[in-house]
Amino acid sequence: MNHSRAGEAGRIIHDCWAAGSVVDELPENCRPATLEAGYEVQRSFVQHSGETVVGWKIAATSIAGQRHINVEGPIAGRLLESRVHHSPGRVQLGRNRMSVAEAEFAFVLGKALPARSAPYTEAEAFSAVADVHPAIEIPDSRYLDFTRAGGPQLAADNACACQFILGPAAGPDLQSFNFAAHPVRLVIDGEEATRGTGADALGDPRTALAWIANNHVLQGGSLKAGDIVTTGVCGQPSPIRLGSRVVADFGGLGAAETVLL
Numbered sequence: 001m002n003h004s005r006a007g008e009a010g011r012i013i014h015d016c017w018a019a020g021s022v023v024d025e026l027p028e029n030c031r032p033a034t035l036e037a038g039y040e041v042q043r044s045f046v047q048h049s050g051e052t053v054v055g056w057k058i059a060a061t062s063i064a065g066q067r068h069i070n071v072e073g074p075i076a077g078r079l080l081e082s083r084v085h086h087s088p089g090r091v092q093l094g095r096n097r098m099s100v101a102e103a104e105f106a107f108v109l110g111k112a113l114p115a116r117s118a119p120y121t122e123a124e125a126f127s128a129v130a131d132v133h134p135a136i137e138i139p140d141s142r143y144l145d146f147t148r149a150g151g152p153q154l155a156a157d158n159a160c161a162c163q164f165i166l167g168p169a170a171g172p173d174l175q176s177f178n179f180a181a182h183p184v185r186l187v188i189d190g191e192e193a194t195r196g197t198g199a200d201a202l203g204d205p206r207t208a209l210a211w212i213a214n215n216h217v218l219q220g221g222s223l224k225a226g227d228i229v230t231t232g233v234c235g236q237p238s239p240i241r242l243g244s245r246v247v248a249d250f251g252g253l254g255a256a257e258t259v260l261l
Contacts, residue, residue: 001037005030010044013157016142017049020095024144026153035075038155045158046078054228055079056216057137059159061208061232062200068100068237069154070147074202076215077159079228087136087167087256093242096140096162101240102233103186103248103256105179105198105205106135106166113213113223125210128223129174134167134184134250135230136258138240164230167248167256180204184234187247196235205231 001009009030016023025031032038046053059075060066066073085091093099110130113120140162143149154160179198186193202208208231213223223229240246240260247257 001030001032001040006037006040007044009041009156010048013041013045013142014048022097022142022144025149026156032152032156035152035155038152039076041156042078042158045156046080049080051080051082053078054081054084055230056212056223056227057159057161057164057230058201058208058212058232059139059154061202064200064236065233069160071151071154073151074208074211074232075151075155075159076212077155077161079161079164079230083161083163084228085163085165085258087165087258089165089258090261091138091163091165091258093138093240093260096138098140098146098160099240100139100237101186101188101246102137102139102237103184103196103235104135104137104230104232105201105234106133106228106230107131107205107209108133108169109223109225109227109229112225115222119214120210122204122206122210125213126174126206129209131169132172132174132253133169134248134254134256136165136246136248136256137230137233138163165256165258166228168254170250170253172253179206182253183251185249186235186238187249188238188240188244190245193238194235196233198234200234201232208232
């Protein structure tokens with residue numbers, strides 16, 4: 001995809017987000033056919049937004065997440081500063097059409113993972129982590145039917161990144177903690193909506209972190225110190241509505257919560 005077509009597609013996605021509108025799909029002349037082209041459009045979308053990128057999300061790290069948006073593997077997206085909130089807090093649900101919440105492990109990096117020729121191992125990627133946080137993601141999409149858009153167009157749509165709620169740092173012994181086995185519950189309006197474990201995120205949230213580090217390197221970029229990386233849904237994406245109180249309960253690791261306005 002050439003630069004001007006990626007720029008046009010990024011402008012369309014940005015304008016849809018700004019207006020709260022949707023499209024069936026991107027126009028054929030600027031519709032990405034590959035994930036690489038989708039990520040090029042995503043970069044253009046962020047440039048049009050004028051926002052600061054404060055981290056990364058990974059969509060579809062679990063079978064449940066893949067089924068939700070009908071893709072076969074993970075997709076990376078950028079967390080925009082205005083859409084990251086700290087728990088406890090209130091988040092505008094607005095015209096969100098997906099209307100689901102997801103409980104996720106989030107890592108905050110203490111040092112950069114710069115671009116390099118060799119892929120990062122899981123241990124190398126995890127050595128950059130300063131803190132782990134319970135988190136909630138509330139995704140959305142600018143496609144009328146996001147289940148038909150396909151991976152390249154969803155990558156262009158910033159991997160459905162919308163609102164994100166970061167809980168307090170949990171502070172466990174990071175090197176010895178069993179993230180894969182750790183249980184997670186999502187509680188909506190006082191009732192358990194779903195439960196899962198860290199293993200839902202590509203088998204281990206640390207594996208998801210290494211995946212996004214290497215995926216980003218393939219795009220010629222680096223993860224920066226201070227970046228947030230949220231690693232994908234534990235359990236199932238669960239329905240929410242205006243006024244819902246949503247709690248991602250990570251047991252001994254604490255909780256993230258929000259009320260939807």
